[in-house]
Amino acid sequence: SAVISQKPSRDICQRGTSLTIQCQVDSQVTMMFWYRQQPGQSLTLIATANQGSEATYESGFVIDKFPISRPNLTFSTLTVSNMSPEDSSIYLCSTQGGVSDTQYFGPGTRLTVL
Amino acid sequence: RKEVEQDPGPFNVPEGATVAFNCTYSNSASQSFFWYRQDCRKEPKLLMSVYSSGNEDGRFTAQLNRASQYISLLIRDSKLSDSATYLCVVFMNTGFQKLVFGTGTRLLVSP
Numbered sequence: 001s002a003v004i005s006q007k008p009s010r011d012i013c014q015r016g017t018s019l020t021i022q023c024q025v026d027s028q029v030t031m032m033f034w035y036r037q038q039p040g041q042s043l044t045l046i047a048t049a050n051q052g053s054e055a056t057y058e059s060g061f062v063i064d065k066f067p068i069s070r071p072n073l074t075f076s077t078l079t080v081s082n083m084s085p086e087d088s089s090i091y092l093c094s095t096q097g098g099v100s101d102t103q104y105f106g107p108g109t110r111l112t113v114l
Numbered sequence: 115r116k117e118v119e120q121d122p123g124p125f126n127v128p129e130g131a132t133v134a135f136n137c138t139y140s141n142s143a144s145q146s147f148f149w150y151r152q153d154c155r156k157e158p159k160l161l162m163s164v165y166s167s168g169n170e171d172g173r174f175t176a177q178l179n180r181a182s183q184y185i186s187l188l189i190r191d192s193k194l195s196d197s198a199t200y201l202c203v204v205f206m207n208t209g210f211q212k213l214v215f216g217t218g219t220r221l222l223v224s225p
Contacts, residue, residue, distance in 0.1 A: 001160075031211075042201060042215040043158065058212075092157055101146050101205040103213055105157040 001097050002027045004106035012112045013083055020079045021109045023093035028073035030096065033103060034066070037090040046091075049076050083113045115140050118216035120202050126222045131192045135219045137202030138184045149176055149187045150201040152218065158201055162187070192223045 003026040013019050023032065034046040046066055047055040055068040069077045080087050090110050094103040120137045127133045139147075146165055150158040162169065164185055168177035175188040185202055202216035 033213075042217040044215075045212055048212070097160070101207075101211065101213075102148065102160060102163060104160065108157050110155075 001104040002029060002095050004093060004095060004104060006093060006106040006109050008109055009107065010110040010112075012114060014114055015084055017083055018079055018081045019083065019111060020077050021091055021093075023076045023078070023106055025074045025095055030073070032070065032076045033094045034068065034076070034078045035092045035094065035105075037092065037108070039089070043092065046078070080111065083111075085113045087111065088113045116216075117141060117214045118202055118204050120216040120219045122217055122219060124220040124222050126224065127192050128224055129192055129194060131223075132188065132190045133192060133221065134189075135187045135200055135202075135221075136184055137186070137216055139202075139204045139214075140183070141204070141206060142183065144183075144204045144206055146205040147176075147178055147185050148203040148205070148213075149185075150203055150215075152199045152201055161200070189221075192221075194223050194225065197221055197223045
């Protein structure tokens, strides 16, 4: 499976600010995914990011709040905009594995919004 | 109804015990199924894929019942290191491909 890294690993941010999370993969991948895991909850898909096209957002998530970039086949960013305490969560990126429907996850970014 | 449902637990078992988790899914179009393991403050890691009626990997056995729309995970001879949250995950391809995660079942193995 690909090796996935995320930066930052954690951050504490003030309400109203924005944070950009980076996801780097050590090999080229077609599809990358961004998930949110709120405290005590399971993972919820935010959006799917394909290189060269706009991200596809799941119901309840919008581009203005969670803009995503996918400039090449090894990198993606997720921005959490105009943050509120409700955005406090772990944000994870993932990529597809060797078999198209498996996914492997980065270590996550733990975000706390005050 | 949630798309993927699991008993949250926790399941408290002694070392050496056998423990089983069940998971039900609501969408009959679901194509493939997985169990992921998530340790505290860590990312989920793929434990097993379940593509047909089931498969076995060492102490772990996963079974799928498409007619009843449930998946199970059996852990034999539990180890302390098996303590984690086990996530039932369903792959759907209904126009958009996506994984849907259950809320997880927490397992605590004690000495």
